[in-house]
Amino acid sequence: MRYFFKDDNNITSFRNIEIFVNVLADQLIRFSSSTMNNLKLSESNESNNSNENVRGTRGTSNIRSIIVKSLIKVSKDFATKFKATPIMDEDKSAHLDHADHKIMFFNSREFNSFTILYQDKNKIPDNIKLLLKSQAISGDFDNYNTMFSNDILTKLEGMESEYVLSSDNLIKMAVILLRVNANVPVVICGEAGCGKTSLIAHLALMIKVQFQSLNLYDGIEEETIVNFISEALKKSEKEEIWLLFDEFNTCNYLGLLADLISNRMFQGKPISSNIRLFASCNPYRPRVQNEDGRVTNVKKYKERGDLIYQVKPLPKQISDYLWNYDVLKPKDEYRYIQIMVKNELKELSQPLLVELISTSQKFIRKVEEPYSVSLRDVKRVITLVKFFYKSLNNRPAYKKGHKYPSNEGPILIYRSYVLALSICYHSRLCEQDLRKQYRSEISQIFQNHNIFMGEKLFTKIIREEQEDYINRMQISNNIVKNEALLENILVMTVCILNKIPIFVIGETGSSKSLALRLISSNLRGSESNDDYFKSLPKVHINPYLCSSSSTMDGISKIFEKANKYQETSSDVINVVLLDNVGFAESSSSDPLRLLHTLLEPNYPATGPTVSFVGLSNWRLNIVKNSRALLVQRPRFDLDDLVDISEHFLNTNTIESSKIGIIETLAKSCSDYEQQCQALPNFYGLRDYYSLIKRLSSNEFTLVDTQMALARNFGGLENNIKLWEKYFKNIVKILFDDDKNYSWSFKPIQLIKSNLNDPDSRHLMIIGKSEATLSLLVDQLQKSGMNPLVIIGSQFPDDSKDYCYDVLKKIIACVETGNPLILTDLEMVYGNFYFFFLLTRIGDERISDEITG
Structure with missing residues (x-):
């Protein structure tokens, strides 16, 4: 060991040496049974090359030396130690994409198969090139950086997959596969949305091995984890099986999982060698503060909590297996975008869109955080480009004589690009100045491609689409069609139709609930008034009001209810609405901790079966935000307030000389x-x-x-x-x-x-005197009304059943039209607000919903 790890301070435990030995032993065993163990370089190759490296490879022993040294180097990389500090220090972790960019190994899935993966073919040593050529490999080496997914899959013996393959994740897959072959656990740490889970899932699919994953969260029961492992143990008696514990540092049973991963022990017994263990996690990282105590990443709607991710520190024994996935490098992300756009959009793809998306990703990271956006956002853009292009081509006019889009504007493909970018990036910017800056940068990209798309035209395209949707709706005259309402209606409608989860963040009164009410009342399928809306599915809202008393069971049940409705009605889109969702996150029990599981179901599901809308006055943490499209309404400025005033106050109300x-x-x-x-x-x-x-x-x-x-x-x-x-x-x-x-x-x-x-x-009357209630009753009775008075209980045991009885009385009173006076009913005030929300939406299941 001193020979292999001389002057290597990263090796600080026997577990590191164990990893090195296991990986190297696996590769040497495969090498010993390989025909390469007995092959020599051909004489022609030896005589035609005078390179010193080549002359040094003459003879069988030198061929073996080349291979063994390569295998030792790869195995040493796996023994890199990540120090388990309470706070993740990215500089000390072993980076999957910072490893040596050429990996040579014997593939366990193909007998006698020696594989070399690389990012830069020019950096392959000459002796390795000669070695491969000696085995009848002719021609130049492929350049994976210029190949698209389909080309790479063809090279990989005709495999088929929808996963985006590039030289970057091919090497990552090879790194993972080497550990799997040696039965070394794979623990990947990285930012939300960087592709940890999908990488492992698609690798299992490509090599055709049984794969199961369990999404963990704070509050998951130990019984659920135990049952998951026990079922896998039964299956492992017949075949190899891969187990992934996703987000494993969020749960409260790290001891159980640490023993399973590091010692391969479950309930005091060793597990089957057919089980391969995987885990993914987010970094344990507090929000960085300045000297004056302010959080550096302050936003308009600041996320709550001291940690960027609500996770727990990793057990020390797990850190030996940890690999830092990190965030994608810019060049790698650009390559991913190229491949995704080409594969998904086909004839709608252009190099222009790749540059637009890449610039948008960089812009958001610049004004927010490096982990704020991911490839999930790229996928949403692609989905919306297809939606808008199809919609604009087939959408009937909302009135006779009106043509939209007009022939004078940009062609439909560029209009589709703008609308998709506006929803995924422009609408998440919470300040008008940032939105203007974003429009300017995007317009410049168009100009660089000799396409006129000034900032004003960018804004005009968005506004025209917003107005086209709202003009199709039946809206009361006392509703102001302000910018907030227009944006909310368009973004919510499009996300609901495409089943893209969405969080809408804005201050109270920014038309969040109003927009959803208008969508629900106008998108009624074949019963809609507008011809375009008739061609769309009916939107059915399944509302749930979040509060500090919300539970995981309540949130889970509303999703279950929506999914059941969806199974019985194919022409309806069911929407789970979590209103005031931020209050649930601030609850001590954090019932939203299972939300990422509901928004991204377990593999092999490709997405949620129902749509989701979350409304909040502040941002949720990044784990939840990253799994949904984010809309942040800028604060109402003076112009917005003036527009509202002008809608209601005109010369019929104020003298023309005083309209100012x-x-x-x-x-x-x-x-x-x-x-x-x-x-x-x-x-x-x-x-x-x-x-x-x-x-x-x-x-x-x-x-x-x-x-x-x-x-x-x-x-x-x-x-x-x-x-x-x-x-x-x-x-x-x-x-x-x-x-x-x-x-x-x-x-x-x-x-x-x-x-x-x-x-x-x-x-609402706030008073300290008991006479307030008598005063109010007296005034109502003098007006000929008979109010119902409900006084709240102060007994601690009067909770769920009591609330149910009170809410039933409230509903009965409202149905009669009599006044209702509530006092000391803090326990039901939140649900009472929900009652008015449901009434506005037009839901007939009021009593069932507000009582849970």
Whole structure:
């Protein structure tokens, strides 16, 4: 061992030496039974080459020496030690793609087969070239870097596979296969979406071996793991079987798995030699902070948690087997994109699209994180290019005389490129400046290919597609077709139709739920009003409101229910809606930990059978985000608020000479919302919507204006000075009067105004006195109404059954149309919000859904 590992400080344990010995022994045994053990170089090859390296290979012993030295070098690479530190240090890990770019080995799947894989044919040593030529291998060596997947598969004895093959993952497969041959466990660590799982799964498919995987998560039961291993042990009595434990450092049974992987022991007994063990994991890495304590990767909708991945540190004995998959190198990723585009798009593929996708990937990594995008995003772009090209070619006009797309714009293939890129990359950027910068860079790529596609035209193409969808919908006049609603409708519709999971992130009031309601009410299959929508499947929503009390069982059941509906109705697309999904992630039990299993089912499934939409006010962690398309709505700016105001307030409401007050009103409300939050998020966009609607429904009297402001931007103590500071000038301009108006409204006045308004919002009263309830009941009874009062229980055992009974009473009351007063019912307030969401969507299964 001192001879082999002289001056190698990476070898620090006997386990490293064991790996080296096992791999080398396997290869030497295969070499000894190979015909190469007895072959000599041909005389012609010896005499025609005067190279020193070649002269040194004369004779059988020298041939053996070449092969043995090559096998020793490969085996030494496998003994590289990764130090098990609490935090992953990428510089200390053995990188799969940083290994020697030429690997020589005897293939266990083919008798007497000596294989050499390389990324650069010019770096193959001359003596190895001579050796291979001596075995009747003629002609030049293939250049894998210029070959596409089908060409490589043909070289690999005509194998067929949909997997993207390149010189990069061929070498990775060879590295894995060498370990498998020596029965050394394979543990791969890498960023989300880098291809760890698919690499192993497709390697098993290519060599035709039994393969099973188990997706692990925090909260999986030990019984599930034990049963999985026990079933595999039974099958291994007859054949070789590969077992993959996916995301294994998320679960709570690392001790069980560590013993299985490192010692090949299960329940105190050694496992069969027919079982090959694989595991994949994400790195244990905290968010890096600056000296002032701020997290460096701050985003508009910042992810929660101290770790980038919610995982546990790896057991020390596992680290000996760890290989760092890392992220793809730019040149390797570019090659993958080339192959994927050519294989999937066929005649729709162009070098332009490859460059557009590659530039988009780089842009997102530049403004976010290196692991923010992956080949999953490339696959989504390809899917959407095919969808848009087919849709635009066959889509009927939404009204007579209207032609879309027009003949004046870019050809359909380029329009399809723009729309696919806009959904996968442009919509995930949470700031308008970043979106503009992205459009500029993409437009430049088009220009480099002599195709006119300026930034304005890029924006116009997106807007035209958004308007084409929303103009086909039946929408109430009191709904503003703002940018947020247009984007949400297009992105959600397209993702639902293509079963691409999607997270829509945006502040409260950014039209997330509204967009889904409009999609559900308009995409009704053959019953739709629009001809294009009639050709599409009916969209059926299966909603679930997430909260801090959500459970894995509840989320699992909503997916099971959607899948059952899907099995019985082929002309319907079932959608699992997780609203307020961020609250579930912030729960101490983290019920979303099984979400990646539901969004990416176990191999050999190619994708989910139902569509998925998650709505949240903040980003989820990267493990969940990477498995879905991400949309992040920029914060509403002044122009957005002005557009909303102009939709409702016009010269019929305000004198034409005072129409300019709209921008002043929008700015005042925006400043008030940003600077005067007595409680976090107490005021938001819904308050502004309600204010504008209230003003538009009345003549602009002084009292109505003051009351509208007080009802929507009041509600807390000591608001009077703030109202005067931000809204006094508006009143002066509207009514041409400099009087000192009183902004003080008694609570009873605000309550009466709300109760007498047929279009009022739900009323929340915050008070410390028990007289508040009596006051409210008295006001309702004076108005001829008979309210139902439900007072919450404070007993700890009144939980699930109690909530169920309360919700049944609430539903019965709402059906009668009587007022409903709830007090001290924190345990059901979240579900009560869900009731109104379901009512807006038009779901008839209200009682079943809100009670779980």
